[in-house]
Structure formats: C-alpha cells, structure tokens
Amino acid sequence: MNLNGTYTFNGPRSKVWDLLQDPEILAKALPGTERLARTGNDRYEGVMKVSVGPVTAAKFDIVVLLGDKVEPERFTMQIDGKGAVGYTKGSASIALADHGDGTEMTYSSSVQVGGKIAAVGQRLLESVGRMMMKQALEALQRELKARLQTGA
C-alpha cells in the first residue's frame, strides 16, 4: 500500500517541523496511538491500536526511527509494528516547503502488512490508511493553530 500526497499547514515551517518531532503531539494526533515515547536519539517506541474491517482495535507495538534529517526541510521515518494479528513495515519521506504564509508538506509512504491483518483487512487497508492520515493531519493543524494562538 502506498500513501502519497500534499497538505498545507497554516503556519510557518519551523513550527510545523517542531510539531512533527514532538512525540507527545504525534501521540495525540495519530488515531489509535496509546503511547509514544522517545527512547533514543531519533527513536520512538509506543503502542498503537488499529481497526481494519473485521480486525478491531488490534494492538501493535511500534518502533519509529527518524532519519536523513535536514531541519526544517525533510526527514524520513521507518515504522515497524508487531501485534497479535500480524506485522506492519512502513517507510515514509516527508518534505516541508514554504507556501505563502503556510507550509506545504509533501509525503510519500509505502506500507507492507503481513499475517491476519493482511488476510482479512487488505481490501480495506488503503481506505483506513487514508482516513487515519486525514485525521492525523487535521489534528496536527488544530494543534498548530492552538500553538500559534498561545504563542508557544
């Protein structure tokens, strides 16, 4: 499964960059994230719950590795998830560019899944992926707005 797209944040690039590197914010923004903590330099670990079709609230232990960081322009993510219903392996690259007063994010990602979640959820995986991405981006936008308002 591949998820690619662009999204415009209503705020400056440096603020968007900070947001994307903050595990607490990401944990709030990513649907189903129960926990996400920095466990090393550019390494995050946590637990995520995902529902795909008949697989409801499946828990995944996730490890996220950030790499190729060029602040505040681009970075890559490696995401490995393991749970009772299978595994996920994903990679994503994210680029930020000024866009008027805002920031345009360009992302491309590919995700591989295996085990039960592939067997029964594949048909629905892409639409669930898009939905989660949309919800996450909107949550980040709200967070950005809040930060800009409070001047954080």
Place this chain on the structure above:
Amino acid sequence: VPAPTRYLNARVLRNEDARLLTGRAPFVDDVQLPGMLHVAFVRSEYAHARLTNVDVSAARQRPGVVAVYTAADLGDYDTPAPLLVPPPPIKDLAFNPCTHRALVTDKVRYVGEPIAMIVAESRYIAEDAIRDVIVEVEPLDAVVDLEAALQNASVRVHEQLPSNVAAHVVQGKGDYAAARARADVIVTRRFLYDRGASAAIENRAIVASWDPQAEELTIWDTTQAPIPIRNGLAARLGLSPAQVRVVAPFVGGGFGPKIMMFYPEEMILPWASIRLARPIKWTEDRQENFYATTQERGQVHEAEMALTRDGKILGVRDHFLFDTGAYDPYGLTIPINTQCTLLGPYDIANYDSQFTAVFTNKPIVTPVRGAGRQHGVFVSERLLDLAAKELGIDRVDIRKRNLIGPDRFPVNHEIMFQDSAPLIYDSGNYLPTLERAAEMIGFDDFPVEQAAGRAGGTHVGIGICCYVEGTGIGPYEGARVTVEPSGSIRVATGVGTQGQGHYTVFAQIVADVLGVEVTAVKVTTGDTREFGWGTGTFASRGAVVAGNACHAAATSVRLKILSLAASLLNVSQDVLELADGRVFVRDSPERAFTLAELAGRANPLRGAVRPGTEPGLESTAYFGPDRGSTASGVHAIKVDVDPETAMVKILRYVVVHDCGTIINPLLVEGQIHGGVAHGIGNAFYEQLVYDEQGQLLNASFMDYLLPTATDVPPIETDHRETPSPFNPVGLKGVGEAGCIPTGAVFAQALEDALSDYGIEITEIPMSPNALFDLISAAAKPVPRAPEPPSPESRS
C-alpha cells in the same frame, strides 16, 4: 452365481441420512474425553523468511499452558514427512522431492507454516499464549509468480536445489512436429488457471489419545485415508500398527485435501499425546484452513492445436507450469492428470506435452476435486472452440468429428497415468452423450432464441463441452461382510466417508447379492479397528474399488450360505434362492432358513467345524484393478450476461453423464450437483489472491466468494451407462465429474453470449471484475442483424 438385481440402479434413499439430519452422526470435533487438552499453533506471518529464534519461555509460564513445543523439542521425531506418491516411471522424468516437517526448523516457506505448538487446558488459553511467543525472522523475498520463479534462481524456496523447479516431465505420442507441418490451421493460445480453496464445510480436526496402561493410541482424524495414517504414524512413533487405531468418523467434505498425509498437525498431536499421556484435540479454524490446508489449481499453459481445414485434430502441443506450493509431498498426480485428461474423448494421434512443476512460497498443493483434470479439459476445449470459429465449423460438429468411436475400445493413449499404469480408456460411447446434451440444452434451435434476445437487448449464450475422467484406480480396497446372529448384515471397509453415501451404495451392492433389505445392511467405514487394509478415498475410486470389494466379499458369503443351507436341507445348491433375508428351495419355499438361523448354525457351540471351512457366515475380499475406469460426459450451460455490469446469470445447466453401471441415480445426481456447484465457484467466484510478498489477501468468506444457493441453478441430468469391462460390477467413478468441464463450458458460453464484443476467455476464474475488464477493452459492438444459422455447417 448372479443375484437378481433389486437395488442396483434404484433411487434408494440414504441409510445415513437419519443420523446426519438429526445431528447424531459423530464428527471429530464431537469427541470429548476426560482430561483432554487443546492445541493452538504459532504460524508464520511471513511467506519466506529465515527463522532465527523462537522464544517460548513466556508462553510456558502462562497459567493453563501445559506444554509448548518447537522443532528443537522434537528431537529424533523431527524428520521430514514422507513422499506420499512417488512419480510414475516416465522416461527422463526429473523430480525433486522436498517434503515439509512438523514444525519449521530453518526457514519458513509459506504464510501459515506452523512454528510452535501450544498445548493448554483450553483452546482459549492456547490461543492467548500464541502472543507470548516471540518469533524472530529475517525476511526474504518471496517466490510467488510461476514464471518469475523460474527466471530468478537467486531467490529459491529450497536453497539446496539449483532453481525453483520441482519437476520436469515430458510425455507424448506420435510426431507433433510432423502433424503441425501438414496442418491447415494452427491455433495457439496462453491459458491461465488460478488457485482456489477446497472449502469443505468441516475444517480439519484431530484428537489423539494415548492410553499408557493399554499402550494404545487412538486417533480421530478428518482424514480421507485412515489406514495409511495408522500405518505411517505407527512407524514414525515406533509402535505396532496394532497399537494404533485411527477413526475417520463422519467427515464434512473431503474434496482431496484431506487425503494429504501427513499434515504437520497429524504428525505432532499423537507424539505430544504420548509424551503428555493426555488426550489432545485440535480443530482447525476457518482462517487457518486458508493457510494450513492444501490448495490447488495454479497453472499456466502455452498450448496449440493443429487441425485440418475440415476440423480434424492432427495434434496438440501443451507446455505448462504447475504451482506445487512450498513442498511437493503429493508428487506429480495433478499435472499428470492434466496431461492425461487433455486428450479427452478425442482421437488425438500426435501429442507433445511437457510440464514444469514450480516451488513457490504458497501453501502446499495437493489434489482438489478434479485434481488437474479441469486444466486439461479447459485447454483442449478452448482450442477446439477457437479452431471452430476460425474454420467456420459449428461447435458441436467439430467435436463430433473428433470423438473416439465406440468400436475403438480399449484405447491405449501410450502415456502414463497418475497410477503408474498406461492411460487406457476401458470403454465409452461418446457420441450419444454429446447428442443428448445438445438436444437437452436446445442447441440447434438456440440461434433463433439468441437472435431474438439480442434484438430485445439481452445477451444470452450457450456452451457445450465434453470431458473424460480417469477414475477408480488401484491399488486395492477390501471389505468384510458378516451375517450377524440377528440376521442383519455388517459390512466393514477401510475407505473413509465424507458425505458420498457409502453407507447406502455399499449396502445396495451387498443387499442384492445376499437378498436382504438395503436397510438391513449396516456399513462401517474409516475405522482401522473394523478393517485394517486399504488406501483411501481419492481419484473417484471409493464406489469403484471398495464397491467391487464389497461385491466380492458378499459373493463369497453368498456361497457359504448356499453351501451350508444345501447341506442342512440336503439339496443341491442350484435349487436354492436367497430373498427377503431367507435361503429357500425354489420349488418349495417352506424349506428354508432365515439368515439369522443360518448364522447360528454356522457358529455352533457343540460339535465340530469341519476342516477346510470356517465358522460363521463371514468373508473378507479385496479388489485391485490393474487400471482405472474412464467415465465421460458432456456439460451444457445457458447464460445471460449483462455487458454493462458483467454479471452473469446461469439460466440452465445440463449434465449428461456416463459413469458405467449406476449404483444409485440419486447419489450420482447428488455428486454431479455438488461438483457443478464447486465448478461454478472455480469458474466465476473463487480465487485465492496473493500479493507479491506471498501474503494471502482474502482469507475469509467475506472476501473469498463461494457460490451460494442463489448462484447455482437447478441442474438437469441424464445418464448413459457404458459399463466398465475392468471391474465385475461395471462401475466408473463420478465424484469429480461435476467440476471438471465447468470452466471450459462457462468460458464458451460467455464468448457466445458476448459474440458481438468479440471477447476471448483464456483464464479461469473469470470473475465479474475480469469479465468487466474484457468487455471494457473490447471494441464497442457494432449493431447488426445476427447471422442466421447456416444449415450446412451442422450435422
């Protein structure tokens, strides 16, 4: 001494139905034993990966878990499964046997391959403990596509081999190249057939129970082959076969995958039961069934047919790839069936057939109902259709011009069949079957109906295809027939029963020989304690081989009855008759014994049993045919296709079938109905979809579509009977016939219905989506008046 026929070829209701319909028939999952433990398997999530570590320590700590086993715990017991069917003696045949083990040792080769077994006080605990097990792997690229598997030898399912080739076999006859050189027309195409699940209503299940005091192991197993399972497990476990009893009770559908042996679960549950001295049960769940039970049907054919301009087949060349999955314990039965069945009922003098079996990172492939036969039929029937179009010959007519005539039998095809014997057709009469099917579907009048429909905006088409089915192969089956003290008859045979109606057909055969009511004959199948010699239910052979064994045993008992009665009544045997459970003097019926009285006399409490005789009225007999008998038939279908949605409605389905002497028309029709439903699923709905990493993407009945009652039309059947000269009762098998030509006849009918789009169907399944794509890609139909049928092109 021929007995008068009463039950043979009668529409006798099934003896087993009362038990089945009232829920009293025992299945493996019904077995409940005191102290029984339950099993769940940790299975691979990867199709291809090196197994680096399996940590089961946390699972072992979980309360309620009794034991957790990995390959490392098996010790000497960790040996590969046997090669079940060694390849036939074919010149220059290359075969690389690679069989599976009970649990993965070095690397996983398909998603679902078992890595660890958890034994717990309940299935719930065992399932929970699966997530306590930490499996560490190094993922490898997966071998999924057959052609890519051969092109890229750097990724190999079995690294000890130089490539992914499991086997290469060349068979043929005549001189195809010479035939091709003198042909007027050559039709060449590529054909695809994809994988499906057998989807029996009952999944696999095993209960193993070791009795440490009696030192006896009892195994209840959904197998189609209880006796070989007993023999093989006894050998693996170092026990005498007498210490092992395997019971295959009622089984909810076999369709081939349950003949596979030994499944990993079958190897390891009995071993663990002995080790733990507790009964252990495992019942496969539906999702496991999509991985852990064998599958079939992936083949890619490059085929051509050479013909004269008047439609006579000069020869066929067919080179194909066969997906054998991750291992090949079942040898080459399927592709050899394909090779042999392609010849069909046709006179094909020159044949060049080759196949390459390919290892892939997908579940193991073993026969599923039809077992490669449908591929051969699909190729030859499609090529005939294409040739007919090219030559402007009517579809039925081109077939008639090529049928083997009734005076030509036995026909020796000079190639080797799956039973390691030459492919010889015993008997057949193909033309009347084809004519009858054409008549039933209304072939001659159809163009008028089709044209009228087309004018009214509907797209109706028909298809009509021929096939043969090699059935009833050896080596042998046996049966014991006993007249019990009550006068009822007991029959025991080794074949397992999976819904075929064995309790009825064997009873019919025996009832006729002994002159008793069919309901007075009690049949036991599939319990090695009742009968310990035999092979199993496969290749549409149960009725043919075990049926003839029942006939032989009953005939021997009949002779004992006549001999004893003659001496007691002081008459010659010729004047005696058996009827209504009695033996009597024909001209003075009051001089008689009931079979109950005679059974008592044959087993006296005083006196002596004379030398050269045996006590009781009981006989055991065997039947082992040198070669199988070849059934045949014709399927015809009428479909209504909506070109906008690509949905297909099957309006009519006709089967005219010849399985030799019919034991019970009701059951023959039942087998055909079930087979056609299976075939419709294969043709239009069922496809196991794997991604490029070997992940199965539709492992549930939400996504894997089976035909339902609304998709399967009423099936109209008619029978022809050309008895087999190769067995005393004249039987031929019928278990697989219904699903063999279904794909071919479906494809022909779709092309006929959509003739104004000019589409060509070369792959099965032809799902609504695939058909939609074909229609979309085709040129828009040009409105035109349909051509009237040309009378001279039809004979």
